[in-house]
Amino acid sequence: MAAGFFISKTLGLVSVILCLGALATIIALSVVYAQEKNRNATSALSSANPAPTAAPATTAAPATTAAPANPWNKMRLPQSLLPESYVVTLQPFLTKDASGLYIFKGNSAVTFSCQEATDLILIHSKKLNYTQQNGFLISLEGVDGSSPPPIAKTWLEAPTQYLVVQLSGQLEKGKKYKLLSDFVGELADDLAGFYRSEYVDEGVTRYGKRVDCLGGCDALCLQPFALVHVSLLPGDLHSWGLTVHVHQYLCMLRIWMLVTHRHSDPCRVHTCMTSLTLGSQTDQLRIFSVQGGGWVRALPWGAILLTWPVPLPDQVGLPDFNAGAMENWGLVTYRENSLLYDPLFSSIGNKERVVTVIAHELAHQWFGNLVTLRWWNDLWLNEGFASYVEYLGADSAEPSWNIKDLIVQSEMYRVMKIDALASSHPLSFQENEINTPAQISEVFDAIAYSKGASVLRMLSNFLTEEIFKRGLQSYLHTFSYGNTVYDDLWVHLQKAVDDAKLQLPTTIKGIMERWTLQMGFPVVTVNTRNGSITQKHFLLDPESVVNRSSVFNYVWIVPVTWMTGQGGALTTYWLEETSATEPSFTIPAGAANWLLLNINVTGYFRVNYDPENWDKLLTQLDTSHQAIPVINRAQIIDDTFNLARAKYIDIGLALNTTRYLSKELEYLPWSAALDNLAYFRLMFDRSEVYGPMQSGWLALGWATPSGVCWDRYNEINAISTACSYGIRECWTLATALFNQWKTNSSNNPIIPNLRSSIYCSAIKTGSEEDWDFAWQMFQKATVVAEADKLRAALACSQETWILRRYLQYSLDPTKIRKQDAVSTINSIASNVVGQSLAWDFIRGNWKTLFEQYGGGSFSFSNLILAVTQRFSSEFELKQLEQFKVDNADVGFGSGTRALEQALEKTKANIKWVAENKKAVLTWFERESG
Known part of the structure; x- marks a missing residue:
């Protein structure tokens, strides 16, 4: 269970963070980035940096405009130089300089070898001022007797963020050199690169430092403004006493500055430590944070099964x-809400996230880390694997939760709504498609x-977990501390398949490339009268045009598992062509003789049937729904609603799948229904349909929940739905509990699981005084889980002037931390009253928002999607199209694809509302009557 750690309440913290990472996309502080062209082959020399101070002390760029073919006009580095070690010294200052900025000073020394003769050195450099050395921005020395040619000129190439070093002669292949630089940058609070983070407790400011980093840098309680010396050597990881290869795209330096009135005061950072054993290795796992709380034990599935121990960070x-x-x-970094758990404030959802x-x-x-991909175009293999294993790891930590089943609702159904757009993209890109930081983001x-x-879950299922595990073990052992492409994994999984003599329709590569190299997924349709089975690329708008071609013509090799109402063993059928005839799919007449495909939803596809089979399935749900597996009950609901949106079936059939829910005790089917009805609410909560929909939906009733973990989720859903749809009893309960808290703010009577719903309802129906009280509690909150709940609830107000003020707060970092700005705007946009206000705010402040978050923020795309999720009219479409035109000069950065998806969704919404509004209104009027 959770282990606790504590930090003194008088502690104030200013933490300065250097983040050189995959998620930052630009590596910082003149550190060289090794970009391996092939495994164990040549790499390139690079450096990327944080933010600036005043005007750079640099030479001007050459007068002539560089041709596009010049290396400094290309975003990816040449392969001529390979870094071997770096030494970086940083000196951050926490008092403003004469220009009113926080700054840091630093210098770096990079030793590299020349792989191919070249007269050019390119260094990624962002917003740094360099101290000139003999008229140049850097100096170059020989190593081991080498003699570098003189520097001809240096300049900063702003579009590609390069410091360009042009030599008068060539570096020799096989020789080593050292590049030296001195620089100054701004220690900004922009959450990128080397940045400043402030934390003040009870008005007390204290001094001190803690530095943790890779490669022999671990200093505690340094004096204010002392130098921070970082030595990063590939093959050197001192904190574990090991020798490993450090991939420079993932590196973290953290400096804790505990600011005290007397410099002699000791540092008082308290650490949670626990021992974890992986195989024969036992490591100490240390947890650091500025606020009290606990953390939740979560051993990853890989640690248990992959038999390749790595040092715990x-x-x-x-x-x-x-x-x-x-x-x-060596040092995994988290937002506090993703690491800390406090049972007095954290809900079951908070605990699950941790x-x-x-x-x-x-x-x-x-x-x-142990095995790193060659380039960002295959990022899905890293993130997809970790996103799959997180459920297996959480299940091993909390087996009573049965959390593995949540992956269908939380991951698969969520992404299918995006992958069903014509503007979607494959899992694997071509390497030349991913170049800029925004594209990487x-x-x-x-x-x-x-x-x-x-x-990957589908792959593991049709291989069996044992074969999947063996293939992964072989892959990790072979490529440890190296780089790979996705093909390498298929090779090792194929070897495991061959060793086990498992029969598949073709090779692993042949199956999986259909799912990774083309976007989207199929809808599999079965006709139970004649046994035919077909597949077709599923698109939410079947009239949309897919511009991305596929060598497989959008045909997949589909593992179709199935069962019948007559019972019997589960069967797998491989659908390899557009259509086929399988006699086993012919079902005799009779209400109980239904066919069900994709058992436990292990396959990444949707399922459609002939009308007779749909009727049989709905009859089974109404008479004895337990005969159908719980995940497939959720599947029937989710598939029918999305099939209806794509015009495969009538909208009435989809709505009819919800009628049995008054008997349903399980969380997953209810969650599927609520998620899909949420789309109806977005389309109709500004129209005459909403009243009957509100009455008809709530007339279904709510079954008594069951289970160990799901009962709490069901309770949360029940209260949230009742309050959000305006059930008076729920509003009365919320107001009473909130008023009790206002009367005695030190004793909150609302249980953590229900706080989000109760807070939102009380603020929605409450007064300005209620909003102000919640705002005060948000400002005083010492646990981030509580602060997050209040921050979201503050967006529930129905007063436009309060929401406008709150939107302005989102851009004031003294009120809303920068990391929370986008999600705060999104919360306001989710409010039907706040949606148009948020849209106006985003349009009016786009340049500011883009400069703050558009280049490398991973939440930035959500901003566009959240504020446009209700768009369903021609007027809103024209506004969105005009927004695209008006801001073309500013750009959309990491939100570019999100903008295209928003345009496509808006067009699809317009069609759907026009075609279904009357039918939806009629259905809900009938149900509520």
Whole structure:
């Protein structure tokens, strides 16, 4: 269970964080980035950096415009130079300089070898001022007797963020050199690169430092403004006493500065430590954070089954962090809400997130760190694997939760709604499609994470977990501390298949490339009268045009598991062509003789049947729904609603699948229904349909929940639904509980599981005084789980002036931390009253929002999707199209694909509302009558 750790309440913290990572996309501080062209082959020399101060002390760029063919005009580095070691010295200052900025000073020394003769050195450099040395921005020395040619000129190439070093002669192949630089940068609070994070407790400010980093850097309680010396040597990981290869794309330096009134005061950072044994290896796992609380044990499935121990990293919760978490070797970083659990404030959802995120990041120690992909185009293999294993790891930590089943609802169904768009993309890109930092950020999307997890789950299922595990073991042992492409995994899984003599329709590569190299997924349709089975590329809007071609013509090799109402063993049928005839799918007449495909939803596809079989399935749900597996009861609901949106079936059939729910005790079918009815609410909560829909939906009733974990989720869903749909009894309960808390703010009577719903309802129906009280509690919250609940609930107000003020707060980091700005705007946009306000706010502040978050923030795409999720009219479509035109000069960065998806969804919504509004209104009027 959870272990606790404590930090003094008088502690104030300023933490300065250097993040050189996959999620940052730009490596910082003149550190060289090894970009391996092939496994164990040549690499390139690079460096990327944080933010600037005043105007750079640099030479101007050459007067002539560089031709596009010049290396410094290409985003990816040449392969001529290979880094061997780096030494970086940093000196951060926590008092403003004369220009009013926080700055850091630093210098770096990079030793590299020349793989191919060249007269050019390119270094990624972002917003650094270099101290000139003999008129140049860097200096170059020979190593082991080598003699470098003189530097001809140096300049900064702003479009590609390069420091370009042009030599008067060539570096010699096989020789080593050392590049030296001195620089100054801004220690900004922009959550990128080397940045400043402030934490003040009770107005007390204290000094001190803690530094944890890779490669022999572990200093405690340094004096203020002391130098921080970092030595990173590939093949050197001192904190574990091991020699391993450090991939430079994942590196983390953290400096804790505990600011005190007297410099002699000791540092008082308290650490949670626990011992974990993986195979024959026992490691100490250390947890750091600025706030009290606990953490939840989560051993990843890989640690238990892959028999390749890796050193366990320290875990650190950060007050300000752009991503949810990052899997750095040696020091995994988290937002505090993804690491810390406090039973007095955290809900079951908070606990589940902590368990799964820890499992996700620890899984990355194998997939991502031990074995690293060659380039970002195959990112899905890292993130998809970790997203799959997080459920297996969480299940091993909390077996009573049965959390493995959640992957279908939380990952597969979520991503299918995106992957069913014509603007979707394959899991694997071509390498030349992913070049810029914004393009790299875009790859960190639901396709990489959730589709990747779903496809790997499907693969594990049809191989069996044992064969899957053997293939992974072989893959990791072969490529440990090296780089791979996705084909390498297929080779090792194929070897495991061959050794086990498992019969498949073709090779692993032949099956899986259908799922990784083409976007989307099929809908499999069975006619139980004649036994025919077909597949077709499933698109939410069947009239949309898919511009991305596929060598497989959007035909998949589909593992179809099935069962009948007559019982019998489960069977797998491989659908390899567009259509086929399988006599086993012919079902005799009779209400109980139904056919059900994709048992436990292990396959990544949707299922459609002939009308007679749909009728039989609905009859079974109404008479004895337990005869159908619980995950497939959720599947029937989710598939029918999406099939109806794509015009495969009538909308009435989809709505009819919800009628049996008054008898349903399980969480997953209810969750599927609520998620799909949420789309109806978005389309109709501004129209005359909403009243009957509200009455008709709630007339279904709510069954008494069951289970160990799901009962709490059902309770949360019941209260949330009742309050959000305006059930008076729920509003009365919420108001009473909230008023009790207002009367005695030190004693909150609301249980953590229900706080999100109760807070939102009380603020929605409450006064300005209620909003102000919640705002005060948010500002005073010392546990991030509580602060997050309040911050989201504050967006539930029905007062437009309050929501407008709250939108302005989102851009004020003294009120809303920068890491929370986007999600705060999204919360306001989810409110039907706040949606148009948020849209106006985003349009009016786009340049500011883009400059703050558009380049490398992974939540930035959610901003566009959240604010446009209700768009369903021609007027809103024209506004969105005009928004695209008006901001073309600013750009859309990591939200570019999200904008295209928003346009496509809006067009599909317009059609769907026009075609289904009358039928939906009629159905709900009948149900409510």
